[in-house]
Amino acid sequence: MTPAREAQLRALEDRLGHRFEDLSVLDRALTHSSRANEEPAAAGRHNEPLEFLGDSVIGFVMADLLHRRDPDGREGAKSKLRGQLVSARSLARRAAELGLPDLLLLGRGEEKTGGRKKTALWADAYEAVIAALYLDGGLEAAHRFVSAEFAADLERPAMPTEDHKSTLQEILQARGDPVPEYELVAEEGPDHRRRFRVRCLVRGEALAEGEGFSKKQAQQEAARNALARLAG
Structure with a gap:
């Protein structure tokens, strides 16, 4: 050594x-x-x-x-x-x-x-x-x-909810990459059941996409998919 x-x-x-x-x-x-x-x-x-x-x-x-x-x-x-x-x-x-x-x-x-x-x-x-x-x-x-x-x-009284966006940001920063950005790609469905698709980008390049019944949910799903991709 x-x-x-x-x-x-x-x-x-x-x-x-x-x-x-x-x-x-x-x-x-x-x-x-x-x-x-x-x-x-x-x-x-x-x-x-x-x-x-x-x-x-x-x-x-x-x-x-x-x-x-x-x-x-x-x-x-x-x-x-x-x-x-x-x-x-x-x-x-x-x-x-x-x-x-x-x-x-x-x-x-x-x-x-x-x-x-x-x-x-x-x-x-x-x-x-x-x-x-x-x-x-x-x-x-x-x-x-x-x-x-x-x-x-x-010490938390209840089970913590996984925050994929925060986890992704921390991991990207540890890699020396900038914080991710999220852009709305599409939204469809009736007003009472609107569905959103969001794209997660790093340095302007698409890393993953996610869908959900709110923009926040779609962003979390996109971050989750991005984490899976980074895990390789």
Whole structure:
């Protein structure tokens, strides 16, 4: 590991609130399989196995937090809330807040085809980092970090409504892109059942479209479709 890479990971440690005994675990969590495949010495040292573990760790910690928050609550409601809180879009947004996209080690081909801007890779890296925390510091370290990350959402009295427009804007800004714009493409139907179609644009180029029975609903749908496209 180069001194520059070590400095990057040490800075990430501060944001994670954990000092790693084995920094290579954190480095692996941020190494994509495309990079490992290009370096024979690093064969197999990528983050896919950690993604699997991290997904399970996050799921367990969130189940524990939701149970403690509402011990007698309905299982279905808590499962739905957990799924929403740990969705790929939610994790990608949190990965961006931690600066993980810039720390990913990608292969030349993946980098060339825009892999660093794929939000699916951001979410995968976030799960892998949670696994790294668990492997290096045990369940206590992982639980402490996840609890802090999701504290604000868990304090809300009701299930938060997904705001695709805000999530899209945050992810685009993390990529260095401008905020998206929305334009009305068409509206049709009777006055009491008007349907709108909206186009989401970034830098003047169409990213996705969405429909709804109000302009706001159509914009949210367009943003949701744009997020799906960015996830690649």
